[in-house]
Amino acid sequence: MSDDLAFAGLVEIGGRIAARELSPTELTRGLLERIAERDGALHGYETVMAKSAVAEAEAATREIAAGRRRGPLHGVPLAVKDLLWTHDAPTAAGMAIHRGFRAAEDATVVARLRAAGAVILGKLAMTEGAYAGYHPDMTVPVNPWDAEAWPGTSSSGSGVATAAGLCYGSIGSDTGGSIRFPSAANGLTGIKPTWGRVSRHGAFELGATLDTLGPMCRSAEDAAAMLGAIVGADPKDPTALRAPAPDCLAGIGGGVRGLRIGVAPAFVALGCDADAVAAVDGARDALSGLGAEIVEIAFPDASQVLRDWFTLCAVEAASFHADSYPSRRSDYGSILATFLDMAGGASAVDLHRIGVRRLEFRGRVEAAFDGIDLLLLPVQGLSGPTMAGVLEAAESERGIENLLRYSCPFNMTGQPTITLPAGATAAGRPVGVQLVGRPLDEALLCRAGHAFQTATDWHRRRPAPAS
Structure with missing residues (x-):
């Protein structure tokens, strides 16, 4: 498979399949060959589901030939994070104790992708239990832009495989930044939907009231297509929102003219390096040039909500x-075990106070959105960090705050965000920004992200092939 074909857009590939220019079967076989050739150095996949992928591709080929096309994902090879159940492959969630676990059914997200005709290539590698570190028995994914660079936490396999052209899109999860961090680190577009927009049935949990599932792709258009297939109410998950599912792809060309986009200079100045600031400034100028009105706002103090996130998530x-911790503590890696131990220090009174402060912070953020449609922020304060740099930052409270300051607050409020490639470090590592919307505003985020990507080409950059 040529690089041009491997790095083509998901929507483009779906259109070419519909026009009979490409066969899902040949496309899937080509990507499986590419995975076999390249993933040995990148470790994006935990499990490659070659047999079932080919069978799904052959079925899609027959259906499309018979005029029964299901939509933009039909016949397109995708992959999912290995915390989503699949009835035909194991789901480990990055944990040694779950290797070999096979669910009796697909997670709702997987079932909906399959119902849309997508071909599932496999399960993507991740941190242990979707927290910050990898189990010592698991292999760490390698950022295709730079082997020394951080691949992003938790959904790192999703970021690596998508950025390297080993699938046309993937599913990640985000509890404190794990769609946004690997999207930024790997030069991708990722959507963290409103909490409850996407069913969590069949997904291993990290923090139930914080977890969200969403797409990671190479463009806003592609992410909109994937999101449209997985949103909506689900009788198997009563927390899934019953609000009408948006068609994010339908209005994606609407542009940003007339939108009021907020910027928060004082909030950005709290802990961003020069590359993160430059990416935000460049995105602001691009959006302004497209007709958006830029409005300076004061963002609420998020220092307490960051501390509360750690306690609540633990x-x-x-x-x-x-059921397995602490009784099987020796089977856990040290990073996840230390995090779980934090839970013992929290009292019922502590949790009550966190709950009240969370509601108060949500109200302050809602008030900050008065007069704006979207908010432009960095994804993280550290741009293109190395793995060693992230570990060093994690050793100090300020370092952790600089990493999480712009991500965790929106898990606590439940708001949707879209991460967009918007710059690069001197070493060539990608730098991302995020647009934050009001709850249920995913369609507007996709529209704004697409407009930004019509005026910039950061999302079109490719990592050099591994030598």
Whole structure:
């Protein structure tokens, strides 16, 4: 398979399949060969589902030939993070104790992708239990832009495989930044939907009231197509929102003229390096040039909500792992185990206070959106960090805050965001920005992201092939 074909857009590929220019079967076989040739150095995949992928591709080929096309994903090879159940492949969630676990059914997200006709190439590698570190028995994915660079946490396999042209799009999860971080680190477009927009049925939990599932692609248009297939109410997940599912692809060409986009200079100045600031400034100028009105706002103090996120997430994770932790502590890696131990220090009174502060912060952020449609922010304060740099930052409270300051607050509020490639470091590592919307505003985020990508070409850059 040529690089040009491997790096083509998902929507473009779907259109070429519909026009009979490409066969899903040949396309899938080509990508499986590419995975076999290149993923040995990148480790994006935990499990390659070659047999079922070819069978799905052959079925798509027959259906499309018979005039029964299901939509833009029909016949397109995608991949999913290995915390989503698949009835025909194991789901480990980055954990040694779950290797070999096979669910009786697909996660709702997987079932909906398959119902849309997508071909599932495999399960993508991730951190242990979707937290910050990898189990020592698991292989760490390698950023295709730079082997020394951080691949982003948790959904790192999704970021690596998509950026390297080993699938046309992927599913990640985000509890504190794990769609946004690997999207930024690997030069991708990722959507963290509104909490509850996408069913969590069949997904291993990290923090139940914080977890979101969403697409990671090479463009806003592609992410909109994937998101449209997976949103909506689900009787298997009563927390899934019953709001009408948006067609994010339908109005994606509407542009940003007349939109009021907020910027928060004082918030950005708290802990961003020069590359992160430059990416935000460049995105602001591009959006202004497209007709958006830029409005300076004051963003609420997020320092307490960051500390609260750690306590709340640790307690929610400990609840999910109660059947195996601490009874099987020796089977856990040290980073996840230390995090779960944090839960023991939280009292019922502490959790009550966190809940109240969370509601108050949500209200302050809602007020900050008065008079703006979207908010432009960095994804993180550290641009293109190395793995060693992230570990060093994690050793200090300020370093952790600089990494998480712009991500965790929107898991606490439940708001949707879109991450967009918007710059590069001197070493050539990608730098991303995020647009934040009001709850349920995913269609507007996709529209603004697409407009930005019509005026810039950061999302079209490709990593050099591994030598």
